[in-house]
Amino acid sequence: MYLQEDPVVRQPMTKSLWQSFVDAVMRMSSTRANYWAEVAVDGILALLLFVEGWRHLAGGLMVGVLAIVLGLFAFSFVEYFFHRWMFHTRIPLFAQGHQLHHEKPLGYDSLPFFLPPAVLFILTALLVVVLPIGFTFLMMGAVTLGYIAYGLSHFTIHHVRFKSPLMRRWAGSHHVHHYHPNSNFGVTTPLWDVLLGTRYVREARKL
Numbered sequence: 001m002y003l004q005e006d007p008v009v010r011q012p013m014t015k016s017l018w019q020s021f022v023d024a025v026m027r028m029s030s031t032r033a034n035y036w037a038e039v040a041v042d043g044i045l046a047l048l049l050f051v052e053g054w055r056h057l058a059g060g061l062m063v064g065v066l067a068i069v070l071g072l073f074a075f076s077f078v079e080y081f082f083h084r085w086m087f088h089t090r091i092p093l094f095a096q097g098h099q100l101h102h103e104k105p106l107g108y109d110s111l112p113f114f115l116p117p118a119v120l121f122i123l124t125a126l127l128v129v130v131l132p133i134g135f136t137f138l139m140m141g142a143v144t145l146g147y148i149a150y151g152l153s154h155f156t157i158h159h160v161r162f163k164s165p166l167m168r169r170w171a172g173s174h175h176v177h178h179y180h181p182n183s184n185f186g187v188t189t190p191l192w193d194v195l196l197g198t199r200y201v202r203e204a205r206k207l
Contacts, residue, residue, distance in 0.1 A: 025112050028112060029109060029110055029111060029112050030107060030108060030109050031108060032108045034108070034110065034112065034113050035108040035110050035113075035151075035155075037113040038110060038111065038112075038113035038116060038117075038151070039148060039151060039152070041113055041114075041117050042116060042117055042120075042144055042147060042148050042151075043148060045117050045120060045121070045144050046141050046144040046145045046148060047141075049124070049137045049138070049140050049141030049144060050137070050138065050141040052134075052137045053067070053134050053135075053136075053137030053138035053139075053141055054134070054138070055134070056132075056133045056134035056137065057132075057134030057135065057138065058132055058134055058135075059132075059134075059135070063135065064134075064135075064138050067134075067135045067136075067138035067139040067142070068138055068139070068141070068142040069142075070139055070142070071138070071139035071140060071141065071142025071143045071145075071146065072142045072143075072145070072146050074139070074143060075142070075143045075146030075147060075150075076146065076186070076188065076189050076191055076192065077192055078143070078146075078147075079146070079147075079150050079186065079187060079188060080185050080186050080192035080193070080196075083185040083186070083187070084185040084198070088181065088182075102178060102181065105158045105178060106158055106159065110151065116147060117144075120140060120143065120144055120147070123140065123143075124136060124137065124140040127139075127140065146188070149188060150187055150188050153187055153188050154174070154187050156171075157170075157171040157174050157175070157187070173186075173190055173200075174187050176200045177200075180200050182198070183198050183199065183200035184198070184199065184200050185198055
Protein backbone atom coordinates (compact mmCIF):
# COMPACT_ATOMS: atom_id res chain seq x y z
CA MET A 1 0.00 0.00 0.00
CA TYR A 2 1.42 3.38 -1.07
CA LEU A 3 0.73 6.62 0.69
CA GLN A 4 -0.69 9.27 -1.61
CA GLU A 5 0.51 12.82 -1.27
CA ASP A 6 -2.10 15.33 -0.27
CA PRO A 7 -2.41 17.90 -3.11
CA VAL A 8 -3.41 20.52 -0.57
CA VAL A 9 -0.06 20.07 1.17
CA ARG A 10 1.93 20.21 -2.09
CA GLN A 11 0.33 23.37 -3.42
CA PRO A 12 2.03 25.87 -1.07
CA MET A 13 5.43 24.32 -1.82
CA THR A 14 4.84 24.58 -5.58
CA LYS A 15 3.70 28.17 -5.23
CA SER A 16 6.70 28.94 -3.06
CA LEU A 17 9.11 27.48 -5.64
CA TRP A 18 7.46 29.48 -8.42
CA GLN A 19 7.61 32.67 -6.37
CA SER A 20 11.28 32.01 -5.62
CA PHE A 21 11.95 31.64 -9.34
CA VAL A 22 10.10 34.89 -10.13
CA ASP A 23 11.99 36.70 -7.37
CA ALA A 24 15.34 35.41 -8.68
CA VAL A 25 14.51 36.52 -12.22
CA MET A 26 13.41 39.93 -10.91
CA ARG A 27 16.70 40.38 -9.07
CA MET A 28 18.66 39.45 -12.19
CA SER A 29 16.51 41.78 -14.31
CA SER A 30 17.51 44.74 -12.13
CA THR A 31 21.21 44.41 -12.89
CA ARG A 32 23.30 46.38 -15.36
CA ALA A 33 24.69 43.12 -16.76
CA ASN A 34 21.20 41.88 -17.66
CA TYR A 35 20.31 45.17 -19.34
CA TRP A 36 23.33 45.28 -21.63
CA ALA A 37 23.25 41.51 -22.23
CA GLU A 38 19.75 41.95 -23.62
CA VAL A 39 20.91 44.75 -25.94
CA ALA A 40 23.77 42.55 -27.18
CA VAL A 41 21.64 39.44 -27.72
CA ASP A 42 18.87 41.38 -29.45
CA GLY A 43 21.44 43.17 -31.62
CA ILE A 44 22.90 39.86 -32.79
CA LEU A 45 19.40 38.52 -33.51
CA ALA A 46 18.47 41.63 -35.51
CA LEU A 47 21.68 41.41 -37.56
CA LEU A 48 21.10 37.72 -38.36
CA LEU A 49 17.49 38.36 -39.36
CA PHE A 50 18.45 41.23 -41.68
CA VAL A 51 21.30 39.30 -43.31
CA GLU A 52 19.23 36.16 -43.86
CA GLY A 53 16.23 38.25 -44.89
CA TRP A 54 18.10 39.97 -47.72
CA ARG A 55 19.68 36.66 -48.72
CA HIS A 56 16.29 34.92 -49.08
CA LEU A 57 14.27 37.92 -50.28
CA ALA A 58 12.14 37.42 -53.36
CA GLY A 59 10.51 40.43 -54.98
CA GLY A 60 13.14 43.13 -55.08
CA LEU A 61 14.18 46.16 -53.05
CA MET A 62 10.70 47.67 -52.61
CA VAL A 63 9.38 44.47 -51.09
CA GLY A 64 12.27 44.50 -48.61
CA VAL A 65 11.64 48.14 -47.70
CA LEU A 66 7.94 47.35 -47.24
CA ALA A 67 8.81 44.50 -44.87
CA ILE A 68 11.04 46.76 -42.76
CA VAL A 69 8.50 49.61 -42.62
CA LEU A 70 5.75 47.14 -41.69
CA GLY A 71 7.95 45.67 -38.95
CA LEU A 72 8.71 49.07 -37.41
CA PHE A 73 5.03 50.05 -37.56
CA ALA A 74 4.00 46.76 -35.96
CA PHE A 75 6.53 47.22 -33.16
CA SER A 76 5.21 50.70 -32.37
CA PHE A 77 1.90 49.04 -31.41
CA VAL A 78 3.62 46.16 -29.60
CA GLU A 79 5.49 48.74 -27.49
CA TYR A 80 2.22 50.46 -26.60
CA PHE A 81 0.36 47.18 -26.02
CA PHE A 82 2.91 45.76 -23.58
CA HIS A 83 3.38 49.01 -21.68
CA ARG A 84 -0.33 49.61 -21.25
CA TRP A 85 -1.83 46.13 -20.89
CA MET A 86 1.05 43.98 -19.62
CA PHE A 87 3.40 46.16 -17.56
CA HIS A 88 0.55 47.93 -15.76
CA THR A 89 -1.22 44.74 -14.70
CA ARG A 90 -0.91 42.15 -11.93
CA ILE A 91 1.19 39.71 -13.98
CA PRO A 92 4.22 39.27 -11.66
CA LEU A 93 6.93 38.77 -14.28
CA PHE A 94 5.98 42.05 -15.97
CA ALA A 95 4.34 44.16 -13.27
CA GLN A 96 6.94 43.70 -10.52
CA GLY A 97 9.85 44.75 -12.71
CA HIS A 98 7.95 47.72 -14.13
CA GLN A 99 6.92 48.82 -10.65
CA LEU A 100 10.59 48.89 -9.70
CA HIS A 101 11.25 51.15 -12.67
CA HIS A 102 8.56 53.58 -11.53
CA GLU A 103 10.06 53.60 -8.04
CA LYS A 104 13.67 53.92 -9.29
CA PRO A 105 13.61 55.30 -12.85
CA LEU A 106 17.42 55.58 -12.99
CA GLY A 107 17.86 51.86 -12.36
CA TYR A 108 18.46 49.11 -14.89
CA ASP A 109 15.15 47.29 -14.50
CA SER A 110 14.20 45.47 -17.68
CA LEU A 111 12.91 42.12 -18.88
CA PRO A 112 15.18 39.10 -18.34
CA PHE A 113 17.68 39.11 -21.20
CA PHE A 114 16.58 35.71 -22.54
CA LEU A 115 12.84 36.45 -22.76
CA PRO A 116 12.53 39.01 -25.62
CA PRO A 117 14.81 37.15 -28.08
CA ALA A 118 13.02 33.89 -27.26
CA VAL A 119 9.63 35.47 -28.01
CA LEU A 120 10.95 37.10 -31.19
CA PHE A 121 12.43 33.78 -32.35
CA ILE A 122 9.13 31.95 -31.76
CA LEU A 123 7.13 34.64 -33.58
CA THR A 124 9.53 34.47 -36.52
CA ALA A 125 9.16 30.68 -36.70
CA LEU A 126 5.37 30.98 -36.68
CA LEU A 127 5.26 33.69 -39.37
CA VAL A 128 7.55 31.74 -41.68
CA VAL A 129 4.73 29.21 -42.00
CA VAL A 130 2.40 31.75 -43.63
CA LEU A 131 4.75 34.38 -45.14
CA PRO A 132 7.78 34.22 -47.48
CA ILE A 133 10.93 33.55 -45.49
CA GLY A 134 12.86 36.60 -46.72
CA PHE A 135 9.95 38.97 -46.06
CA THR A 136 9.40 37.46 -42.60
CA PHE A 137 13.06 37.73 -41.60
CA LEU A 138 13.28 41.38 -42.69
CA MET A 139 10.02 42.28 -40.97
CA MET A 140 11.03 40.57 -37.71
CA GLY A 141 14.50 42.09 -37.98
CA ALA A 142 12.78 45.49 -38.03
CA VAL A 143 10.63 44.49 -35.05
CA THR A 144 13.79 43.50 -33.17
CA LEU A 145 15.49 46.75 -34.18
CA GLY A 146 12.45 48.65 -32.94
CA TYR A 147 12.69 46.88 -29.61
CA ILE A 148 16.37 47.80 -29.29
CA ALA A 149 15.54 51.42 -30.18
CA TYR A 150 12.81 51.40 -27.54
CA GLY A 151 15.16 50.10 -24.84
CA LEU A 152 17.94 52.56 -25.66
CA SER A 153 15.48 55.45 -25.97
CA HIS A 154 13.97 54.64 -22.60
CA PHE A 155 17.42 54.47 -21.00
CA THR A 156 18.52 57.73 -22.62
CA ILE A 157 15.37 59.60 -21.58
CA HIS A 158 16.09 58.86 -17.92
CA HIS A 159 19.87 59.36 -18.00
CA VAL A 160 20.43 62.31 -20.35
CA ARG A 161 19.45 65.97 -19.95
CA PHE A 162 18.64 67.19 -23.43
CA LYS A 163 19.33 70.75 -24.55
CA SER A 164 17.35 70.63 -27.78
CA PRO A 165 13.71 71.79 -27.28
CA LEU A 166 12.50 69.04 -29.61
CA MET A 167 14.33 66.31 -27.67
CA ARG A 168 13.23 67.79 -24.33
CA ARG A 169 9.62 67.65 -25.49
CA TRP A 170 10.08 64.03 -26.65
CA ALA A 171 11.64 62.99 -23.33
CA GLY A 172 9.11 65.02 -21.34
CA SER A 173 6.29 62.96 -22.80
CA HIS A 174 7.60 59.88 -21.02
CA HIS A 175 8.43 61.75 -17.82
CA VAL A 176 4.75 62.72 -17.67
CA HIS A 177 3.88 59.02 -17.62
CA HIS A 178 5.73 58.63 -14.32
CA TYR A 179 3.42 61.23 -12.75
CA HIS A 180 0.31 60.15 -14.66
CA PRO A 181 0.74 56.37 -15.17
CA ASN A 182 -2.55 55.96 -17.04
CA SER A 183 -1.33 58.10 -19.92
CA ASN A 184 1.58 58.40 -22.40
CA PHE A 185 2.37 54.70 -22.76
CA GLY A 186 4.33 55.20 -25.97
CA VAL A 187 8.05 55.84 -25.47
CA THR A 188 9.50 56.07 -28.97
CA THR A 189 6.35 57.58 -30.50
CA PRO A 190 3.08 59.14 -29.26
CA LEU A 191 1.18 57.68 -32.25
CA TRP A 192 -0.91 55.09 -30.41
CA ASP A 193 -1.55 57.34 -27.42
CA VAL A 194 -3.09 59.85 -29.83
CA LEU A 195 -5.10 57.21 -31.71
CA LEU A 196 -6.35 55.41 -28.58
CA GLY A 197 -6.98 58.45 -26.44
CA THR A 198 -4.31 58.00 -23.76
CA ARG A 199 -2.22 61.05 -24.66
CA TYR A 200 -1.89 63.27 -21.59
CA VAL A 201 -3.59 66.63 -21.95
CA ARG A 202 -2.84 69.24 -19.32
CA GLU A 203 -5.97 70.68 -17.72
CA ALA A 204 -6.50 74.37 -18.23
CA ARG A 205 -5.81 76.50 -15.16
CA LYS A 206 -8.90 77.75 -13.42
CA LEU A 207 -9.05 81.51 -13.23
